[in-house]
Amino acid sequence: MGFQSVQSHYYLLVFYYNFIYKTIIMSSIISSIERLKKERQAIILAHNYQHPEVQDIADYVGDSLGLAQTAAKTDAKVIIFCGVHFMAETAAILCPDKTVLMPDPQAGCPMANMITPRELRNLRAQYPDAVVVTYVNSSAAIKAESDYCCTSSNAIKVVEKIPKEKRVIFIPDQHLGHYVQTQTKRDNMVLWRGYCPTHRRILPEDISKKKQLYPAALVVVHPECATEIVNMADQVASTSGILKYCRESKNETFIIGTEIGLIHRLKKENPDKTFIAASDLADCPNMKLNTPEKILWSLEDMVYKTTVPEDIAKLAMKSIRKMLEITG
Ligand code: CIZ
Ligand code: SF4
Numbered sequence: 001m002g003f004q005s006v007q008s009h010y011y012l013l014v015f016y017y018n019f020i021y022k023t024i025i026m027s028s029i030i031s032s033i034e035r036l037k038k039e040r041q042a043i044i045l046a047h048n049y050q051h052p053e054v055q056d057i058a059d060y061v062g063d064s065l066g067l068a069q070t071a072a073k074t075d076a077k078v079i080i081f082c083g084v085h086f087m088a089e090t091a092a093i094l095c096p097d098k099t100v101l102m103p104d105p106q107a108g109c110p111m112a113n114m115i116t117p118r119e120l121r122n123l124r125a126q127y128p129d130a131v132v133v134t135y136v137n138s139s140a141a142i143k144a145e146s147d148y149c150c151t152s153s154n155a156i157k158v159v160e161k162i163p164k165e166k167r168v169i170f171i172p173d174q175h176l177g178h179y180v181q182t183q184t185k186r187d188n189m190v191l192w193r194g195y196c197p198t199h200r201r202i203l204p205e206d207i208s209k210k211k212q213l214y215p216a217a218l219v220v221v222h223p224e225c226a227t228e229i230v231n232m233a234d235q236v237a238s239t240s241g242i243l244k245y246c247r248e249s250k251n252e253t254f255i256i257g258t259e260i261g262l263i264h265r266l267k268k269e270n271p272d273k274t275f276i277a278a279s280d281l282a283d284c285p286n287m288k289l290n291t292p293e294k295i296l297w298s299l300e301d302m303v304y305k306t307t308v309p310e311d312i313a314k315l316a317m318k319s320i321r322k323m324l325e326i327t328g
Helices: 003-040 052-057 064-073 085-094 117-126 140-144 155-160 174-184 204-213 227-232 239-248 261-269 292-301 310-327
Strands: 042-047 060-062 078-082 099-101 131-135 148-150 168-171 189-191 218-221 253-257 274-277
Touching: 003 042, 003 052, 003 292, 042 052, 042 064, 052 261, 052 292, 060 064, 064 078, 064 085, 078 085, 078 292, 085 099, 085 140, 085 310, 117 131, 117 140, 117 168, 131 155, 140 310, 148 155, 148 310, 155 174, 155 310, 168 174, 174 189, 174 227, 204 218, 204 227, 204 253, 218 227, 218 239, 239 261, 253 261, 261 274
Parallel strands: 042 060, 042 078, 078 099, 131 148, 131 168, 168 189, 218 253, 253 274
Antiparallel strands: none
16 A cells, blocks of 8 residues: 555544544534533533633633632532632632532643742731732642732732732732732832743743734734833733623734633633634643543533532632622
């Protein structure tokens, strides 16, 4: 058999595999998920950074705040949380009477692990009068020892509420912290040096190259990006902010500097506009651990339950409530 013949057999095989997987296996997985969801009285929540097929199965897709608020409001008894661990923890804190399941228990956030309670206590000892503002990308144990929680959509608002003369310790994301510091013009913020490895993969040359290819495009980036990237942007916003900005803008083409999962939702909601990922490498391996198959197994076996010890949940709730009081 010649090389060309082997090659054409290979392509045929790939075609059949894709056809069988996408049309037959996937539709059977989806119908089993739908049936079990009813049986278990479950709801599927998915973060904006999830695989497109996970977003399409979900009952609600959003940012961590929207997901937590949806979890708190739902009548469902079971929440299948497709995101990362700290998000499922926040849902468990806000709805202690519901069962919160993660399809993959390994889906953690490296940034959330970049500060420990002991390190936070040391920081507090160093700056005893400071107010601790903690990005939602943190463990429940860290939230429990914080004054305020915030998300990327309300970090500026939360910090602005704190009297100017007060020192603010911002943890764990140095890039969001730096962005908030410049926007609120505070000179007394202490930034922890955590960061998101996925957003750090977006480099200044990625933006320059895409700008050359699409000169009319607007550059819209997430504040978890490095400061050089933030400085190159036309707009800096959270995922919900990026969605709103692109929806309302009259521009037709956008270069998106955040985790690439958001592109699916942007394209779905704005079919007439063009969205270009600043870097295809901004693909969070932790977020992408959730798959339709794992959602099905999660519903079948009622795994993997996310719980937060009661004492930690009570304290963490305080910092989350203080955020919600400010931002509504
Ligand atoms: O709050 C979230 O969901 C995260 C991690 C990012 C964003 O901007 O939505
Ligand atoms: Fe964590 Fe970054 Fe992945 Fe978000 S994208 S879960 S911050 S590693």
